[in-house]
Amino acid sequence: MTGHVMMVGAGLSGAVIGRMLAEAGWQVSVVDARPHIGGNCHTERDAETGVMVHVYGPHIFHTDDAEVWDYVNRHTTFMPYKNRVKTTSRGQVFSLPVNLHTINQFYGKTMRPDEARLFIDEQADTTITEPQTFEEQALRFVGRDLYEAFFKGYTQKQWGMAPTELPASILKRLPVRFNYDDNYFFHTYQGMPEHGYTPMIESILDHENITVTLNTRFDRAEAAGYDHVFWSGPLDGWFDYELGRLGYRTLDFERFTYTGDWQGCAVMNYGEVDVPFTRITEHKHFAPWETHSGSVLYREFSRACGPEDIPYYPIRQVNEVALLREYVRRAEAEDGVTFVGRLGTYRYLDMDVTIREALDTGRRFLAARETGHAMPAFAINPL
Structure with a gap:
């Protein structure tokens, strides 16, 4: 039929x-x-540079x-x-997700994996037994220093609310690796x-x-x-x-071009609250098999989604x-x-x-x- x-x-x-x-x-x-x-x-394709733009x-x-x-x-x-993401925080560039290189660089140490694991356990707030909020989840697993440097500001900008108001489920997995793997994803393909x-x-x-x-x-x-x-x-x-609108976050993109290589990577996060955008993406780095002298970049700004905006992230x-x-x-x-x-x-x-x-x-x-x-x-x- x-x-x-x-x-x-x-x-x-x-x-x-x-x-x-x-x-x-x-x-x-x-x-x-x-x-x-x-x-x-x-x-x-961007007409000016030839870069494939997302x-x-x-x-x-x-x-x-x-x-x-x-x-x-x-x-x-x-x-x-x-996908190898970098983040600018406190005047330095670090690798994300938080891994052994990030930890050693941030704390000025040369720890091995087992040493780093014990060290982070000491930083973690073990008084939090059942994390309810995003902040409690982060404090429980990585401690205040790493939380404030890499998670707090970015999350606040992305969701438009304090991490104390967001559910712990947003941080589903332990946000730290005790090796030098900086591949953002862990999937087979x-x-x-x-x-x-x-x-x-x-x-x-x-x-x-x-x-x-x-x-x-x-x-x-x-x-x-x-x-x-x-x-x-x-x-x-x-x-x-008819019953009202479901809430979303939307994104504004501030596009700019550059001759050469602006940031040396595809994604650079900015975790500090006083930087208004969440990240800068450089699109030619998403196609490393291509060569372009020019570059196209987006600064990303997150805000509440209005009736005429494109909905991106359901708030739920x-x-x-x-x-x-x-x-x-x-x-x-x-x-x-x-x-x-x-x-x-x-x-x-x-x-x-x-x-x-x-x-x-x-x-x-x-x-x-x-x-x-x-x-x-x-x-x-x-x-």
């Missing part, structure tokens, strides 16, 4: 689900309000999911890439698409059963014209924000979760629509998780149609 489905959003969720259904014989319409595909993963901020692919890795490699060539993410998504959408329309907003009144709608826009947007504090429950209840009462992706489920998702969920959602839809079952509003529970 086949029919006609609508994918609202030409990012990873819409592209991956759409391709699976198209291959199964469905007619797939994809619509996006922006003038390009790819959502926030969109990349484009237009909405850098996206680095990393995963342990072999199926997802194989999937993206079918649609582009991934080049080896390790890591890389960057050779020609940027947009050609990869173009390849996913390149199927005779898929039609893409850009610069067009979808009105939910149009949903009746399709057998099913997959909505990757904001969950509250489907309901015209107590008030937002309460509002989310109400929207989820409404969504589950809808027929013929499934909410997907970062905005549709109001969750922060890495690219690999987005693709994994899209693959699973597409398979669930096809199985439901095969067996005559209804497709739920959420393949993944947002709560």
Whole structure:
């Protein structure tokens, strides 16, 4: 059984689900309000320098999911890439995540791993047995010195609130390594698409059963014209924000160019509160296999997301979760629509998780149609 489905959003969720259904014989319409595909993963060549620019901020692919890795490699060539982040603090440059080099440099020591582990244990606030806030989590695991140098200011700028108001869950893992590994991620597969993410998504959408329309907003009144709608826009947007808006942080980018190499790395964090931006990204370093004399850089500023801004990071504090429950209840009462992706489920998702969920959602839809079952509003529970 086949029919006609609508994918609202030409990012990873819409592209991956759409391709699976198209291959199964469905007619797939994809619509996006922006003038390009790819959502926030969109990349484009800078006309002035030739640098491949991550237009909405850098996206680095990393995963342990072999199926997802194989999937993206079918649609582009991934080049080896390790994310090595630096941070400027107290007049020095350090490596992140906090590792043995960072610890020895910060404290002016030459400790071995076991010595450093004991030393950090001595710095940690062991009176905190069950950390409730971000600050308590950091103090419990790394102590006040490292917390204030590398975590406190950056976190306050990124989230617009004191770390004492943020949940401990934001620091899910021990934020320190007792070796000299400065690879920011720990996943098996890591890389960057050779020609940027947009050609990869173009390849996913390149199927005779898929039609893409850009610069067009979808009105939910149009949903009746399709057998099913997959909505990757904001969950509250489907309901015209009738109950209020879910909270997000957004980013402002101050773009500048330079002849030469501005900072010698792709990402330089600025953890001190008196520096208004959180980091500077130098985009040519995200493609180290290319050579460019010019450079394109972004200073990133984080702030509360307004109605006309691009939502980046769901806040998911107590008030937002309460509002989310109400929207989820409404969504589950809808027929013929499934909410997907970062905005549709109001969750922060890495690219690999987005693709994994899209693959699973597409398979669930096809199985439901095969067996005559209804497709739920959420393949993944947002709560």
